Amino acid sequence: MNIEKLQLSNFKRFTDLEIDLSECDGAPKLVLLIGSNGCGKSSVFDALEYVSGRLKNFEAPHSADYLEKVQENDLRVVCELGGGDRLWRTKKKFSKRGNSLGSGSFYGRSSLRTVPELKSDRSMSAHYDEDSDRPRRFIEFDRRFEADIAQITEKILHELWGESFDADALKSRFLNPINDALDRIFAHSGRSIRLTQLIPALESKPPNIRFRKGESEIHYDLLSSGEKEVFNIILNLFNRREHFQNAIYFIDELDVHLNTKLQYGLLKEVVENWIPDDSQLWTATHSLGFIEYAAESDEAVIIDFDDLDFDEPQKLGPAPKSEDIFEIAVPQDSALKVFPNRKLVLCENQNVALYNVIDLPEHLFVAARDKNAVSLQTKAHPEFFGLMDRDFLGTAEIEEIRKQHGNLFVLLFYSIESYLYHPSNLAELGIEGFDSAEYSKAIFGVKESLKSRILLRLQKTRDSYEIVKSFSKALKSEAEEEIAAALESVDPDVYYPFVDMKRYRPTSILARFNLNPRRLAETKWMRDAIGELLRN
Numbered sequence: 001m002n003i004e005k006l007q008l009s010n011f012k013r014f015t016d017l018e019i020d021l022s023e024c025d026g027a028p029k030l031v032l033l034i035g036s037n038g039c040g041k042s043s044v045f046d047a048l049e050y051v052s053g054r055l056k057n058f059e060a061p062h063s064a065d066y067l068e069k070v071q072e073n074d075l076r077v078v079c080e081l082g083g084g085d086r087l088w089r090t091k092k093k094f095s096k097r098g099n100s101l102g103s104g105s106f107y108g109r110s111s112l113r114t115v116p117e118l119k120s121d122r123s124m125s126a127h128y129d130e131d132s133d134r135p136r137r138f139i140e141f142d143r144r145f146e147a148d149i150a151q152i153t154e155k156i157l158h159e160l161w162g163e164s165f166d167a168d169a170l171k172s173r174f175l176n177p178i179n180d181a182l183d184r185i186f187a188h189s190g191r192s193i194r195l196t197q198l199i200p201a202l203e204s205k206p207p208n209i210r211f212r213k214g215e216s217e218i219h220y221d222l223l224s225s226g227e228k229e230v231f232n233i234i235l236n237l238f239n240r241r242e243h244f245q246n247a248i249y250f251i252d253e254l255d256v257h258l259n260t261k262l263q264y265g266l267l268k269e270v271v272e273n274w275i276p277d278d279s280q281l282w283t284a285t286h287s288l289g290f291i292e293y294a295a296e297s298d299e300a301v302i303i304d305f306d307d308l309d310f311d312e313p314q315k316l317g318p319a320p321k322s323e324d325i326f327e328i329a330v331p332q333d334s335a336l337k338v339f340p341n342r343k344l345v346l347c348e349n350q351n352v353a354l355y356n357v358i359d360l361p362e363h364l365f366v367a368a369r370d371k372n373a374v375s376l377q378t379k380a381h382p383e384f385f386g387l388m389d390r391d392f393l394g395t396a397e398i399e400e401i402r403k404q405h406g407n408l409f410v411l412l413f414y415s416i417e418s419y420l421y422h423p424s425n426l427a428e429l430g431i432e433g434f435d436s437a438e439y440s441k442a443i444f445g446v447k448e449s450l451k452s453r454i455l456l457r458l459q460k461t462r463d464s465y466e467i468v469k470s471f472s473k474a475l476k477s478e479a480e481e482e483i484a485a486a487l488e489s490v491d492p493d494v495y496y497p498f499v500d501m502k503r504y505r506p507t508s509i510l511a512r513f514n515l516n517p518r519r520l521a522e523t524k525w526m527r528d529a530i531g532e533l534l535r536n
Contacts, residue, residue, distance in 0.1 A: 001081060001082065001085075001278065003248060004021055005021070005022055005078070011050075011069065012067060013040050013043055014069065014314075015311055018313075020317050024301060028299055028301045029271055029299040030281050030283070030299060032283060032291070034286060039306060041252075044250075044284070045252050048079070048282070050067065050077055052087060074092070076089070081098065086098065105246070105247050106248050107247055109236070110135055110141075111252040112142055114256065115143075117220075118149065118220055148238075150201070153200035178195050178235065181238075185234075185262065187265065191213065192213070192214070193212070226257040233251070233254060237270065241274060246278045249281045251282075252283070253283070254285070263287045263288070263293075292356070301319075302319045344363075344385065345385040345409075346373075347365050347366070347386070348368065354518065358527055360527065360530065360534070365387070368386075371391070372466040372467070374387070375388060375405075375408060375466060378405060385407045385409065385534070387410075387533075388408070389414065390414055390497060395479075401467060409534055412497060414501060415501065420517055423440050425520060425526060443492070444492070446506055447499050450499075451488070459480065483498055
């Protein structure tokens with residue numbers, strides 16, 4: 001199940017909002033709502049609760065104030081689903097079209113869900129398959145984690161805790177699936193956490209749930225808030241996913257209490273392993289890790305709520321994946337406070353995700369609009385570093401840039417793709433069937449076929465570089481002569497820096513190997529090349 005269009009009229013802060021996903025190339029599995037606090041992201045989840053008939057007690061005191069923007073006007077929410085199904089609701093009317101819509105079609109969780117300590121409450125275990133324990137509104141505390149604990153430990157008590165306790169069954173059915181998820185989520189965080197005990201509530205005692213962290217074994221109550229949040233989400237999906245197949249999941253602020261590495265790992269785990277393939281997840285965030293994952297995933301779209309006047313009609317669709325994801329998550333003027341131990345490096349926006357894949361733990365790459373923006377912003381903010389493509393800059397020009405602007409770096413090759421698809425980088429991967437000599441010969445052929453076209457447009461191309469305008473005529477002439485001579489050379493060390501591997505790499509050879517740019521960015525050769533550049 002997937003949402004193609006969602007329309008909100010006179011609903012909470014929206015006069016008339018439409019989110020249109022109908023033009024997406026395939027139904028996205030993840031819809032990420034981004035924007036600053038108070039921009040209306042969570043209101044979309046109230047709308048999903050409302051149109052699905054799950055928002056209870058609308059006539060209760062203050063409900064009209066809670067949902068209706070202007071009380072004299074009727075509110076309306078319309079949800080159009082893939083396959084032609086449709087839900088439509090006002091305060092007085094409700095209509096549904098589609099045989100696939102049932103009680104398990106929508107599943108939402110609020111951001112108010114972290115439980116600081118376990119308590120004994122056996123009453124929480126009833127009717128979870130009907131989701132009757134959901135909160136009445138999204139601003140209320142979500143107690144379903146406590147219900148999940150009660151339900152799972154009830155199963156253990158009745159099915160495994162008999163005369164002969166079956167420890168192997170406990171591990172295979174309950175511990176292992178959760179631990180596999182925890183391993184994947186915490187894989188890049190530098191620490192591990194594993195569930196070791198799930199002992200049911202006995203008499204008046206609460207459940208005894210314990211974890212191993214490094215060499216220590218600790219109780220659930222002593223986990224950090226972020227660790228509790230991860231366990232809460234995974235346990236909830238583990239316990240209830242079977243009851244919500246072919247459904248719309250909507251979970252507010254999955255990133256609560258999490259650092260950037262855990263944000264990315266949690267969202268990747270939830271989307272790829274816990275949301276059913278025939279379902280869709282909507283979540284809201286202003287976290288860098290979530291935005292980074294959505295920007296990289298072919299199964300995700302980003303809806304940007306920032307800087308919009310919702311007193312006026314608004315129609316939103318997927319934001320371009322080249323958007324400056326860093327600016328959405330953290331304003332640059334706050335960046336050094338947020339990442340005090342990292343060197344923040346401005347780079348051209350389409351490259352930021354690849355640079356951040358390179359294992360350079362002291363650096364965080366930040367998107368700027370283009371190479372001109374990199375140079376201008378680096379001049380204006382000396383506390384930041386900049387890294388821009390070489391394109392057609394001469395060696396002496398690069399030296400002049402480094403002399404004038406010690407915090408601005410220039411690639412030694414044409415673009416980041418010239419590093420990714422460098423023969424030495426590909427050779428490190430040990431790709432079966434890859435012939436380095438054949439590949440280098442093909443690059444030479446590309447250079448030969450393009451050199452006349454490049455030379456004809458060289459001056460015009462270089463004039464578009466803002467930073468070149470400050471150079472002397474003699475320096476610019478020297479650069480153009482250097483590039484012309486390099487393009488006539490047969491020495492790859494001389495001509496390769498000016499080969500545009502972004503657009504003109506030999507695809508007839510590369511297509512055989514189905515290379516992923518992210519994988520190419522993870523090599524030791526890339527780490528050494530870019531790391532050395534930024535140290536000089």
